[in-house]
Amino acid sequence: MPKMKFLLVTDLDNTLVGDDKATQFFNQRLQSMRSQICLVYATGRSHASTCELIAEKQLLAPDYLIAGVGSEIYQDGALDLDWAQYISQNWDKMAIASLAQQFKKLKPQSPQAQNPWKISYFLEPSTEHSSIIQELQQKLTASGLAAQIIFSSNRDVDILPETSNKGNALTYLQKRLQIPSELTLVCGDSGNDISMFEQDVRGVIVANAMSELLAWHREFGGNNHYLARSAGAGGIMEGMAYFWEF
Numbered sequence: 001m002p003k004m005k006f007l008l009v010t011d012l013d014n015t016l017v018g019d020d021k022a023t024q025f026f027n028q029r030l031q032s033m034r035s036q037i038c039l040v041y042a043t044g045r046s047h048a049s050t051c052e053l054i055a056e057k058q059l060l061a062p063d064y065l066i067a068g069v070g071s072e073i074y075q076d077g078a079l080d081l082d083w084a085q086y087i088s089q090n091w092d093k094m095a096i097a098s099l100a101q102q103f104k105k106l107k108p109q110s111p112q113a114q115n116p117w118k119i120s121y122f123l124e125p126s127t128e129h130s131s132i133i134q135e136l137q138q139k140l141t142a143s144g145l146a147a148q149i150i151f152s153s154n155r156d157v158d159i160l161p162e163t164s165n166k167g168n169a170l171t172y173l174q175k176r177l178q179i180p181s182e183l184t185l186v187c188g189d190s191g192n193d194i195s196m197f198e199q200d201v202r203g204v205i206v207a208n209a210m211s212e213l214l215a216w217h218r219e220f221g222g223n224n225h226y227l228a229r230s231a232g233a234g235g236i237m238e239g240m241a242y243f244w245e246f
Ligand code: GLC
Pocket: 043, 044, 045, 046, 069, 109, 113, 120, 121, 152, 156, 157, 158, 192
């Protein structure tokens, strides 16, 4: 029987990527243990934008890519159609987008940031974030539209199907690969990573994490969650040493 692999699921921006030296150092370490690890990148970026980042920062090729905050899963550049079909149930993108359009403080992100299962906006920095998001969620619920709103970095608002976020996407892969919780480690820095920490997995929060993730950790953090002392890729390495003695 082949030896069980470790499942490493990491966010990119401000987690694996951010400090080029730390990223390169981490990549070398990872390369030396590559055959023991199933490597997954979980990002808010689109597939195209992730490929650009991988090339620019010379990241290792992942086994799977969770893109668009969990709205898409790719393996070798091919979209996972089972996942697409699953999250399409009960998802009415047009109706949700037209409702969200009524909120003038929500500024649409670029067309490249949108996909069939992800509607993304920016909120102006000065606005009262939580009340707008609450109101949007209430209006969606009142209209019978199933969706979840994910707020990150005090700025980004993503509307996704209820079933799709980074956490659900990683659990879908973890089940398919049959990798147990103790061997699954997730790494992140911001609000769109919270759903990963909510799964039955180990998690490392890098030292440069955003306030929304730190607030989540203060309220819900447990023994499975490690707050790293180092930022970015250095924090991932700390977490791997802490949970896996790597
Ligand atoms: C990435 C995506 C953006 C999203 C943000 C937070 O920056 O490009 O669309 O809103 O992550 O999830």
